[in-house]
Amino acid sequence: MAEPPVFERIKAGTQPEYLHTAYRSSEKRAPTQPLILLPPTLSERTGPMFGQSAVLPTDSDLTAQHPGAPLGERIVVTGRVLAEGGKPVRGALIEVWQANAAGRYQHKNDRHNAPLDPNFTGCGRALTDSDGRYKFLSIKPGAYPWGNHHNAWRPAHIHFSIFGDGLLSRLVTQMYFPGDPLLPFDPIYNCISDEQAKQRLISSFDWENTSPLYALGFKFDIVLRGREATPMENR
């Protein structure tokens, strides 16, 4: 009897496994049964698309959402959203959220004893342009402690959520900062076994977009699974 085709959907090691015991929250939440391989149907190849009216131009400036300026180091975060083939993804909705400069989130469940900033919510949205480019103005988030293990600290990061061309391309990830001494100790960053894939989550310092006398630039490019991506057969 012929064996059913084996689909390789993900290059080995480039995406996290669901169970990563160093990250304790995964233990009771990661599925234990094998996932069912689903050759993509119209339901996965299509997906919600968001137009200009979903995003206000001011949504991409996290430093201008309150009467005063937030405390912290101003940063410009730019990059491109590309599909697997290297083509730009235009009109992709990006949502970002982050802690303030002191490492505190504007959220009722964040009990870290660091000050809130009345001038910083930490929420932004943008659509990519025809070249797949996006740009946010923000402040550099602080590191913060969490309860995963003794003296656990998350490296500074910005959460990114991206809607590309279809449900298959849906991605939520985190952008880190170059040279952060906490990265080697963070179980969330280190859940990816492929070293290259891991390092691509670290933004690069960007002179080109560093704004004189105003803000430091960081570049973060994102690659999404393509709508037309066909599963590769191993044999």
Next chain:
Amino acid sequence: MSHVPTASQTVGPFFSIGFSGMCRAELAPHAAAGAGVTVRGRVLDGEGNPVPDAVLEIWHADREGKYDSRTANETRMAEGAPPGFGRIATNDQGEFRFTTSKPGAVREPDGRVQAPHLAVVLFMRGLLRHLVTRIYFSGESANPSDPVLNLIPPERRGTLLAAASSEDSDQFSWEIRLQGERETVFFEA
């Protein structure tokens, strides 16, 4: 740069800061809207405890089984979210509830027909990658021949069927169990 897709990371516990602007528990109706349905349920972890910090995204076709194209959406963007899309966070009891219009059967380009269903993408702290699952409606005549349900071992298919509270009811219940007995079927799409 490498064109291998960027690695996923968890949404963490504070996703509502970024997601709340686009949360929709009453999905915008399609131009071709089907009958209204309400789906409610809970998300449970491996110990059977409710998950109070999960978020579901829903995507589904219209009454005729068509997925809205981008152009069609442009005229209906006043509310920000296109028809057939919903995003619902669980409450402190791990419960979710949403209303929408029931989709029709979806005809694939190869002629196969998918039974009416809602695609579900699930995020939460503890999930380093999102999970993909589906909601089908129990008792649908197209369920037994649905090509996706038929990929699943028969004894596990029931985890994707939302049960009507009574015959002909528009109220459905459906639970997500992340682990254990009756663990929900999740897909690698």
